[in-house]
Amino acid sequence: MVLDPHRWLELRRFRGLLESGAISLSEIARETGLDRKTVRKYLSAPGPATPPRRSANGRSRARAIDEFAPLVDSMLRAEVLMKAAVIHERLASEYGFTGNYQRTKLYVQDARPRIAEELGITPKELAGMHRRFEVIPGAQAQVDWGDEGRTLAHMGIGKVYSFHMTLSYSRDPFCCFTTSQDLQSFFDCHRRAFSHFGGVPMTIVYDRTKTVVRRHVAPGEAVPLHPEAVGFAGHYDFDIDVLAAYRPTGKGRVERQVLIVRDHVLSGRAFCSVEEMDAAFAAWVPLRRAQIHKTHREVIGERAARDHAALKPLPPTPYLVAERHLRPVGKDCLVAFGGNLYSVPARRVRPRQLVEIRATKSQVMLHSTVPGTDGDTLLAMHARVVGRGVRVVEEQHWDGLPTGKGRRTTTGDIPPRPRPQPRGEEAGPLQALLNRAAATRIEVGRRPLSVYDELTGTRPFTTSRPTKESS
Structure with missing residues (x-):
């Protein structure tokens, strides 16, 4: 061929x-x-x-x-x-x-x-090319973290992070600063962003952060979402859009915003708290909104007004985001979490029973995995302590447990207990033997063995050796 x-x-x-x-x-x-x-x-x-x-x-x-x-x-x-x-x-x-x-x-x-x-x-x-897209007002926002390093190291704060949310249609920015990237901080920043914009976008774009994605999967497979992220998105009625792996251009609007805030808000300035950093961003926002964006060629503030008007309204109550963990109950009715111990009612649990911990930034709630007769699962609620090695106990949780107050010690002789007097006639020998306490005090007569030999007519046993004459 x-x-x-x-x-x-x-x-x-x-x-x-x-x-x-x-x-x-x-x-x-x-x-x-x-x-x-x-x-x-x-x-x-x-x-x-x-x-x-x-x-x-x-x-x-x-x-x-x-x-x-x-x-x-x-x-x-x-x-x-x-x-x-x-x-x-x-x-x-x-x-x-x-x-x-x-x-x-x-x-x-x-x-x-x-x-x-x-x-x-x-x-x-x-x-180096990628596909450009545009969206309608209120349709999308993009979220990203920025690492601001040791900006507040002189105040004893090791790390500072910046949370960014940018509306994709207008490029209207929001930023706030935190000292943690945990679950509660992440979604608390969302609530502040929604309040800043006056509403909720239809979709929010994320990368594969652990506060949104439960675990990483191979390209092309369905991404499992974090349960709290699903609950938060359902409460505020927006869709979660997770980017494909290694596609940073998918949220280029917010990634560019991280650099802009760093240059225009933080560069060359010293701060004493995250509140001062938040105030510096709030003072810069009007300047940003007065600029003409180089991509859509419109004033950001004018385009942001259309963006804000198309956002969904905020729900009447906020969503309470909590960490959820399963922990066993100790024999002392204490549950370990975050390096500390929290008590649960002794009458409602058993040793090694698994209980669910729902922890917010200020509270630790312990729930049974099986509802009670009234359908309630809450066992105890404690204020979340700062630090490690603290034991938080409500005394009523230990009701019914031995207190150890009945134990006594002495350094002297123990006085004998009075001998109980028998009722009626004097107790006989058989009754004394049946009574263990009395039997130990019965006096036993002592007599030589020869008496028993005489009574039985047997020859007494001797250990003397035979002599030569007798042999």
């Missing part, structure tokens, strides 16, 4: 993989639709890789993708970064294409640089 130049270019892509052992001749044959012997002929033969000659009649065998090549080129001219999978899907569903995806992918790999060159895009620019 003689390959035409197009098929040869398609087959030549696999030569490096074959030489490195990453792929076999059979696999290449399946991918290209060629016979295994043909693949061996053109890829395993020694010498330079040269394209095969045409057949004797000068005609080459037509490929299924060749008929659709102009259509693929037009798709790439409209969107040069369109994925080959999308192109193959549209060809199959809209134009009746019957070829396989591998043929489409190989053609797109050849055509994309050519189309990019026609459009005046260099390969370097093509590698």
